[in-house]
Amino acid sequence: MNGGSPVLTAVRKFVATWEEKLLTKTRKLAEFLEYLELFREAGGSICLPPSTEDGVRLITVHSAKGLEFKHVFILRASSGSFPKSYVEPLVEFPRELRDADSAAQDAGKTRHNEEERRLFYVAMTRARDLLTIYAKQGTGKTDPSPPGYVRELMKEPALKQYLVVRPARAFQPELFASASPSSKSRAAEWLSIPPTAPGNRLSASAIETYDTCPLQFKLDREWRIPRKIPAALHYGAAMHRALKSYFDAVRFGRELSVETLLESFRSMMVEARLEDQYQFDLYVSQGELQLSEFVDSVQRKGFPKVLRLEEPFELQVGNAVIAGRVDRVDELPDGRVAITDYKTGKSRSQEDADKSLQLSIYALAAKEKWGYSVASLMFYNLEENVPVATARDEAKLAATKAKVESVAGCIAAGKFDAKPGFHCNFCAYRNLCPATEKNVFVNDARKN
Numbered sequence: 217m218n219g220g221s222p223v224l225t226a227v228r229k230f231v232a233t234w235e236e237k238l239l240t241k242t243r244k245l246a247e248f249l250e251y252l253e254l255f256r257e258a259g260g261s262i263c264l265p266p267s268t269e270d271g272v273r274l275i276t277v278h279s280a281k282g283l284e285f286k287h288v289f290i291l292r293a294s295s296g297s298f299p300k301s302y303v304e305p306l307v308e309f310p311r312e313l314r315d316a317d318s319a320a321q322d323a324g325k326t327r328h329n330e331e332e333r334r335l336f337y338v339a340m341t342r343a344r345d346l347l348t349i350y351a352k353q354g355t356g357k358t359d360p361s362p363p364g365y366v367r368e369l370m371k372e373p374a375l376k377q378y379l380v381v382r383p384a385r386a387f388q389p390e391l392f393a394s395a396s397p398s399s400k401s402r403a404a405e406w407l408s409i410p411p412t413a414p415g416n417r418l419s420a421s422a423i424e425t426y427d428t429c430p431l432q433f434k435l436d437r438e439w440r441i442p443r444k445i446p447a448a449l450h451y452g453a454a455m456h457r458a459l460k461s462y463f464d465a466v467r468f469g470r471e472l473s474v475e476t477l478l479e480s481f482r483s484m485m486v487e488a489r490l491e492d493q494y495q496f497d498l499y500v501s502q503g504e505l506q507l508s509e510f511v512d513s514v515q516r517k518g519f520p521k522v523l524r525l526e527e528p529f530e531l532q533v534g535n536a537v538i539a540g541r542v543d544r545v546d547e548l549p550d551g552r553v554a555i556t557d558y559k560t561g562k563s564r565s566q567e568d569a570d571k572s573l574q575l576s577i578y579a580l581a582a583k584e585k586w587g588y589s590v591a592s593l594m595f596y597n598l599e600e601n602v603p604v605a606t607a608r609d610e611a612k613l614a615a616t617k618a619k620v621e622s623v624a625g626c627i628a629a630g631k632f633d634a635k636p637g638f639h640c641n642f643c644a645y646r647n648l649c650p651a652t653e654k655n656v657f658v659n660d661a662r663k664n
Contacts, residue, residue, distance in 0.1 A: 222264050230262045277339045288343035290336075293351040295364040298339075299332035336365050350384075404650035407431065410630050411438050417537045420574040423623050428639055434632040435645050450488035451499045452560040455598065456543065457484055458507060459558060460525050463544065467522050474511050478504050506560075506598045513601055520546040523553065529581045533617050536624035542578050545588070552591035555582060556603070563597040569606040576616040579608040 234251060235243050273285075292298055302325050340347055349369075351362030361367045369375055411434060426433040458481040465472035481503055490496040514520075524545040531538045544556040555578050569575060575593040582588040594605040608616075634651035646652060 226262050226264050229265075277335045280342050281338055284342055284344050286343075286345045288339070288347050290339050290347070290349045293336075293349045293364060293366050294362050298336065299329070299364055302328045333365070353383075403648050407435070407648065407650060408632075411632075416535055416624060416628070417539060418620065418624065418627075419539050420577050423573060423620065426623050426627065429635040429637070429643070430626070430632045431634040431649065431651075432639075432643055432645060433627075447488075447490050447492070447495050447499065448561055450490060451485070451503065454481055454484035454488060455503055455506070455560045456526065456558060458503075459510070459543075462511065463522050463525055466519050467525075474508055477507060477511065481507060506601070509601045510598060520554075523547050524586075529585050531577075531581050531585055533580070534621035534624060535628065536620055538577055538581070538620060540574075540577060540581065542581065545582065545586075548591055550591070551589070553582060553588045554592045554594065554605075555579070555590060556594050556596050558596050558598060560598050563599055563602075564595040564604055566604055566606070569593070569595050569604045572606070573616065573619065575606065576608055576612060577620075580613055580616060583613070 231248070234240060234248060240251075241247065290298070295301070304324075340349075349366055351364065351366040354360045354363050354367070356363075359367070361370050370379065370381065422433065422437075425436060458477060461480055462472055462477050464470075482500060485496065485500050485503070490499070522544060524542060526541060526543060527545065528541045529539065542555060543558050546554045546556065548554055555575070557575065557578070564572075572593075572595070575595070579590045579593055582590050590608065592605045592607055594603045596603045634649050636649075636651045640646050640649070640652060643649070
């Protein structure tokens with residue numbers, strides 16, 4: 217590297233400045249490297265010296281202080297951008313530590329507005345020959361001029377002879393005539409490779425994932441990326457196991473006190489090894505309260521005749537195999553059954569229950585796998601200790617089968633197109649998805 221290059225010049229100046237700092241003690245390399253590491257952590261940067269070559273300099277107003285240019289362009293000179301909107305500070309600066317002038321001002325907002333106005337003045341006075349200000353047109357019917365300082369300038373009578381107001385020109389595609397979109401990455405080609413083992417085994421959650429985004433479904437199944445299990449899932453599993461142990465005792469006539477149940481739940485939560493102690497304490501406290509209220513409710517209403525607990529099933533629907541696990545099946549006095557699914561997280565509404573694919577599949581399994589006549593299906597919201605019941609007739613069960621067969625057919629046909637939406641914000645594959653990949657224009661001259 218040229219010894220007189222701007223980069224080396226800037227580094228030498230940075231080192232020389234560090235050597236003169238009061239905090240510098242030994243001026244040795246080890247001390248400098250330690251300082252440099254802290255400097256980087258603080259987001260510091262070494263600035264290059266100003267260039268005298270022809271070109272456009274894109275700089276902040278603060279950086280432009282003390283400089284002058286023949287032509288100056290101020291961008292985004294509209295309210296909300298420049299001047300920037302006032303934001304309440306998270307921590308108020310103590311009035312006792314302010315000087316007499318600043319303490320008399322109004323809660324910081326006045327100071328903010330004055331500072332923005334001073335900055336705008338600095339920006340304007342950097343120009344020697346020509347000043348151009350770009351601002352967004354206002355939306356007012358009576359005054360469509362740009363809101364902010366530009367509107368004030370346009371209304372100043374003494375400036376009218378110096379101002380030239382010109383509406384923005386339409387988008388100019390000729391500016392990009394010499395540029396062409398770069399070829400997209402090969403992610404789309406790679407992700408479109410057929411699954412190694414499409415399979416026909418599905419679950420309610422898998423079908424819902426396919427409905428949300430077929431590509432996400434494919435990648436979930438194909439890649440099986442290990443993920444950290446959220447604390448909420450650990451909590452839900454402990455609650456389900458605790459409730460199973462309680463109703464197992466009920467089924468076989470064994471006495472299980474609330475204290476024993478809660479102790480069992482606490483042990484399960486300890487086994488989960490949650491990293492956050494506060495989160496652990498919160499879930500344990502919440503679980504103990506919900507279990508106590510649930511048991512009290514069961515004892516007041518009378519113990520149900522439990523037929524099945526945490527019962528797994530597999531059900532053939534067309535060419536697909538639907539798998540799942542039912543939390544609880546109770547026999548009713550008339551010989552029919554009620555199916556319960558516990559919800560330890562967000563409470564489900566009546567609409568949720570009526571539209572639930574999960575409950576519909578449970579009803580199918582109970583009828584075709586175990587030969588039950590299902591009277592009711594319910595989400596039991598443990599947070600509120602309230603059940604939400606629904607039912608499925610033959611037409612709804614037939615619609616559920618059709619839904620399963622439709623999704624299974626699409627999977628078998630290799631239909632895994634991405635379906636962009638709000639859910640993309642939480643998708644583990646969003647950085648790879650071809651649906652959100654953007655073109656980058658590359659100047660043809662640079663290609664050559």
